[in-house]
Amino acid sequence: MGLLSQGSPLSWEETKRHADHVRRHGILQFLHIYHAVKDRHKDVLKWGDEVEYMLVSFDHENKKVQLVLSGEEVLETLQEKGERTNPNHPTLWRPEYGSYMIEGTPGQPYGGTMSEFNTVEANMRERRKEATSILEENQALCTITSFPRLGCPGFTVPEYKPNPVEGGASKSLFFPDEAINKHPRFSTLTRNIRHRRGEKVVINVPIFKDKNTPSPFIETFPEDDEAARASKPDHIYMDAMGFGMGNCCLQVTFQACSISEARYLYDQLATICPIVMALSAASPFYRGYVSDIDCRWGVISASVDDRTREERGLEPLKNNNYRISKSRYDSIDSYLSKCGEKYNDIDLTIDKEIYEQLLKEGIDHLLAQHVAHLFIRDPLTLFEEKIHLDDANESDHFENIQSTNWQTMRFKPPPPNSDIGWRVEFRPMEVQLTDFENSAYVVFVVLLTRVILSYKLDFLIPLSKVDVNMKVAQKRDAVLRGMFYFRKDICKGGNAVVDGCGKAQSSAEPAVEEYALMSIDTIINGKEGVFPGLIPILNSYLENMEVDVDTRCSILNYLKLIKKRASGELMTVARWMREFIAKHPDYKQDSVITDEMNYSLLLKCNQIANELCECPELLGSAFRKVKNSGSKTESSN
Structure with missing residues (x-):
C-alpha cells in the first residue's frame, strides 16, 4: 500500500499548504537518485509477488460469514514470530487498507534461475499456513478479490454502523471507519481524498439484469441528498474508498538489469x-x-478519485491548474522507452515547470514527461515530522506522489543508498482462490518478461488502444466475449536492442495494420495465420532452456491453467462465482446475494483454497490436490 510513514498526520488544508514544498523537494529527491544510479548496469534479475488476503469468520449456526477486523493484531503476531525473530524468515507480512486485510510476500526476492519458479507455490502455501495457524476457531484466510457483501449491514465482526455525519473519515452510508486499517495513513488518505474532491467519492457499477431484477433498478437514499444525486438507475451505488482499496489483488515486481531495461x-x-x-x-x-x-x-x-469538479471538466478552471482526464488509479498515460514514443497518442497533462527542470538536469524527454505527469497530483497524506527532509538521502516526498499514482504499471527508481536496482511493478491482476492459481498467474507473467527480454519482443500499440482494452477487460465474461487490440507481428523488431529498439523510427506514425482486434484465446493460445500465441512462444522458450524435470512439470501445469482459462475450457473465478450463486437454492434471480448465499459461496471458496474439495470446472486436472493444509473451519453445508 505504498509509503507507511509514522508521525502526526496533517489535515487536508494543512497538507495543501505544503503541496508545492512536497512536489519541489520530491523532484530534487528523484534527481539525486537518478544521477546516482542512472548508469548502473548488470543488476541481477530479481522478482517477487504480493498476495493480499482477507480475514473472515464463519458463523456456521446462522450461516453467515463476516470480515474480521483484526488485521493489525494478526499482522503484529506474524511479524513478531517471523521477520523480527529471524531476518531470513521465508515470508514477510505488511498492512493493507482494510483492517480485515493483510499482505504477504516472500521473505527474499526470487532470482533469475528457472528453478525459482518451482518455489513460488510452496512459499504461498507457507504464507497461508503461517497466517491460518494463528487465527481463531472458525476463522479463515481468504484470497478473494471482493467480499460480496462488503458494505451490507453487519458485514464485519465486531459489527459497526457507518458514520455518514461530519467527523468520519469516509462519511459513508455503508462502510464504517472501523473497517479501515488503524494506521493513520489510511484514514487520512480516506478523509483527504474526500476533502480535496469537495464531496464523497462516487462509484456506480452496472447491475446484472437477471430475470427478476427490477427494471429500472433504483435505490433511494432519502436521508442523504449527496447519495440521491450521485446514484444512477440500474447501478449499484458505493461511496467510500473502502469499496475499492478494500479489495484484494495479486502483484509482481521485477528488478531489471538497468534503467533502459526497466523502461522497456x-x-x-x-x-x-x-x-x-x-x-x-x-x-x-x-x-x-x-x-x-x-x-x-x-x-x-x-x-480514490480525488479530482475536483474543475479537474473533471464539470466547471471552468478557477481554483485548479489542470483538467485531468483520469483518476489517480488508472492505466498508464505514456510509454517510457524510445521505441514506445511513436505510440504515445494520449494527450498528456504535465507540470511544465517540473518538466523543464528535469530536462535541464539531463533527464530525457520521455522520462521527464512521465515524472512531470505524476507530479500534477497533490500529496494526499503528509506527516508533520516528515516535512523537512535531507533530499540527498531520503525519498519520502518523491514517494508521497509516486505511491499515490496507482497505475497498471509502476516505474520504481531505487531507494536512496540501497543495493536495490530499477524496478517495474505489474499491478492489474485479481487475486485467485488458490495458491496454485496465484502461482500460475505470477509464473506466467514472470516467464513472459524473460521471453520479452530474450527474444526482444515488441507488443507496442497506440496507448489509446490499451485504454480501450482496459475498459473491455472489465466487462462480464470479457475473457470469452471481448475483442482486444493487439500487435500482429511481435517479432518485427528482429535484432532490436533494449536501448533503442533497433530501427524503430520515433517520429513515424504507427500503421493501423500493425495491430488487430483479437480474442484472448487467440492472444494466449494463438491462431494460425493470425497470431502465434503467447503460450506457444513460452513453450518454445522452455524447450531451449535447461530446466529440471520437477520445475518443467510445474511450469507446464501453470501454463495449462492459463491456456484453458483463455480458451474457455476452464472458468475464470468470476464466472465460477456467478454460476455458484445462480444455482444456489435461495437465489431468486433478482441479483441479490443474501447472507446465507454469501456464506455458502465463501465456505466453498475456503474449502477449495485449502484443498478440502475439488473444483474441476475452475482448476481442471492440472491442480495438485493435497490433503487439508490447516484450515480452521471445516464445516460444510
Whole structure:
C-alpha cells in the first residue's frame, strides 16, 4: 500500500499548504537518485509477488460469514514470530487498507534461475499456513478479490454502523471507519481524498439484469441528498474508498538489469495488463448485488478519485491548474522507452515547470514527461515530522506522489543508498482462490518478461488502444466475449536492442495494420495465420532452456491453467462465482446475494483454497490436490 510513514498526520488544508514544498523537494529527491544510479548496469534479475488476503469468520449456526477486523493484531503476531525473530524468515507480512486485510510476500526476492519458479507455490502455501495457524476457531484466510457483501449491514465482526455525519473519515452510508486499517495513513488518505474532491467519492457499477431484477433498478437514499444525486438507475451505488482499496489483488515486481531495461519492460507489460486482468477476473459482486462487471479496476479507480469538479471538466478552471482526464488509479498515460514514443497518442497533462527542470538536469524527454505527469497530483497524506527532509538521502516526498499514482504499471527508481536496482511493478491482476492459481498467474507473467527480454519482443500499440482494452477487460465474461487490440507481428523488431529498439523510427506514425482486434484465446493460445500465441512462444522458450524435470512439470501445469482459462475450457473465478450463486437454492434471480448465499459461496471458496474439495470446472486436472493444509473451519453445508 505504498509509503507507511509514522508521525502526526496533517489535515487536508494543512497538507495543501505544503503541496508545492512536497512536489519541489520530491523532484530534487528523484534527481539525486537518478544521477546516482542512472548508469548502473548488470543488476541481477530479481522478482517477487504480493498476495493480499482477507480475514473472515464463519458463523456456521446462522450461516453467515463476516470480515474480521483484526488485521493489525494478526499482522503484529506474524511479524513478531517471523521477520523480527529471524531476518531470513521465508515470508514477510505488511498492512493493507482494510483492517480485515493483510499482505504477504516472500521473505527474499526470487532470482533469475528457472528453478525459482518451482518455489513460488510452496512459499504461498507457507504464507497461508503461517497466517491460518494463528487465527481463531472458525476463522479463515481468504484470497478473494471482493467480499460480496462488503458494505451490507453487519458485514464485519465486531459489527459497526457507518458514520455518514461530519467527523468520519469516509462519511459513508455503508462502510464504517472501523473497517479501515488503524494506521493513520489510511484514514487520512480516506478523509483527504474526500476533502480535496469537495464531496464523497462516487462509484456506480452496472447491475446484472437477471430475470427478476427490477427494471429500472433504483435505490433511494432519502436521508442523504449527496447519495440521491450521485446514484444512477440500474447501478449499484458505493461511496467510500473502502469499496475499492478494500479489495484484494495479486502483484509482481521485477528488478531489471538497468534503467533502459526497466523502461522497456514497463512499456511491453503495459500492453499485457488488460489481457491478464481479463484472464484473472474474480470480482463480480458488490454491496450484496450481482454486477455486470467481472473486475475491480474501475471500482478502485472511482474509489480514490480525488479530482475536483474543475479537474473533471464539470466547471471552468478557477481554483485548479489542470483538467485531468483520469483518476489517480488508472492505466498508464505514456510509454517510457524510445521505441514506445511513436505510440504515445494520449494527450498528456504535465507540470511544465517540473518538466523543464528535469530536462535541464539531463533527464530525457520521455522520462521527464512521465515524472512531470505524476507530479500534477497533490500529496494526499503528509506527516508533520516528515516535512523537512535531507533530499540527498531520503525519498519520502518523491514517494508521497509516486505511491499515490496507482497505475497498471509502476516505474520504481531505487531507494536512496540501497543495493536495490530499477524496478517495474505489474499491478492489474485479481487475486485467485488458490495458491496454485496465484502461482500460475505470477509464473506466467514472470516467464513472459524473460521471453520479452530474450527474444526482444515488441507488443507496442497506440496507448489509446490499451485504454480501450482496459475498459473491455472489465466487462462480464470479457475473457470469452471481448475483442482486444493487439500487435500482429511481435517479432518485427528482429535484432532490436533494449536501448533503442533497433530501427524503430520515433517520429513515424504507427500503421493501423500493425495491430488487430483479437480474442484472448487467440492472444494466449494463438491462431494460425493470425497470431502465434503467447503460450506457444513460452513453450518454445522452455524447450531451449535447461530446466529440471520437477520445475518443467510445474511450469507446464501453470501454463495449462492459463491456456484453458483463455480458451474457455476452464472458468475464470468470476464466472465460477456467478454460476455458484445462480444455482444456489435461495437465489431468486433478482441479483441479490443474501447472507446465507454469501456464506455458502465463501465456505466453498475456503474449502477449495485449502484443498478440502475439488473444483474441476475452475482448476481442471492440472491442480495438485493435497490433503487439508490447516484450515480452521471445516464445516460444510
